Amino acid sequence: MALTLGRMSVNSAFRRAILSLNYVKGQRFNSSTSNKERKTTSSGSNGPVVSERRGAVMLIGINRPEARNAVNRETAQRLTEELSAFDQDDSLNVTVLYGVGGNFCAGFDLKELAHGSDSLELEQDVSSGPGPMGPSRMRLSKPLIAAVSGYAVAGGLELALLADMRVAEESSIMGVFCRRFGVPLIDGGTVRLPQLIGLSRALDLILTGRPVKAHEALAFGLANRVVPDGQALQEALELAEQVSAFPQLCLRADRNSAYHALFDSTSFNQAMQYETDNGIPVVIAEAVAGAAKFSSGVGRGGTFSKSKL
Template sequence: MRIVKPVICAVSGYAVAGGLELSLLGDMRVAEEDAVFGVFSRRFGVPLIDGGTVRLQAIVGLGRALDMILTGRPVSAQEALSMGLANRVVPKGKALEEATKIAEQLVKFPQLCINRDRDSCYYAAFEAKSLEDGLRYEFDNGIGVVKEEGIAGAKRYAGGQGRSGNFKL
């Protein structure tokens, strides 16, 4: 499954087995401080069949993914943050609010650019045959954005927007 727009997942409570796999579809995961991730289905002989073995190791690395997949142990929100599985940890009851804030921020950015860069990341992670292939795809995928959005953005920056840490759009 290839999703073509950014997805931000809000994780509250347990994201285990299929719930973990569903959260892995997101580009980012915002977890509440008491959230738990895991492959609890390990205990019952139920395999991951919705992309968990592919996406988890791409996000956290092979060693950490195998630790979660083979042991079925619970992973706290803080540990998930430290391994890159969660992008942000927020107080209980605030995951959806934070995920919505992120989405509202993303929709303010030039959309062609954000979606092309996102696409290039996924190509590099899952399809590139070499570093050179990934770099070539990034260039070819992004060069058209320069005309459509990049020149106007560079002019805004040259005019002072974004300087001194002021990034208000």
């Protein structure tokens, strides 16, 4: 089979795919904090954000349980630094975002906002700086899974929407609670939520600000898994490890193509072309070797959690 695409050779297509997969890595905002400084300031147990590496999976926790993990400026900065570092680290495949102490995130810290709009230092150009919640304007090149417990509301909901998947505990609550205080969704809520669950359901949440329990969130497609209380983080970690075990170039190409079709393509044909341009090189890079392993009996029978192809 001659793997060519018009006048573009497979080699040039492969280079284009790699550039495309790394393109979203440019959708981050530079931080003045070095990696060494980041580990000191944000990974300690007393910091507003904690992180822990588990093999090729990174756990990132919002650590302000006394404020239901509401995000202030320092927390927003730390979250941006942690997720940017994850995205740049080629040895990491998946990250899990969670809240310490029983709540995912209650949104932006309104006590800080009460001091006046000047305290926010908002960057209006979304391509030039982070959002109020920190990493909400980022487009990660690798999967993010949210482990949702307790409240994930207002800006906390927007952080959960940044994730590719959400594992929610049975007693968890999601919602646009900022509706009652006149605080707008400026961390991607009006952009991601309609695409995720449809305009009608999104407007139901956006206009009413009502609480959404876990099983309704699951029915909406807002949650991907519902687990007993206290198990979201462990379930999310196991899910992340499963995703991390798959061939990563193929996984990221498919993920990137799905996001491109949803947010960037202007037509069906353009989306299909993008999928093809970025999929064909993966056939050479991973699929041929994967097919050979499958032929030898590896990975058959749907044993995805144990697959090391």
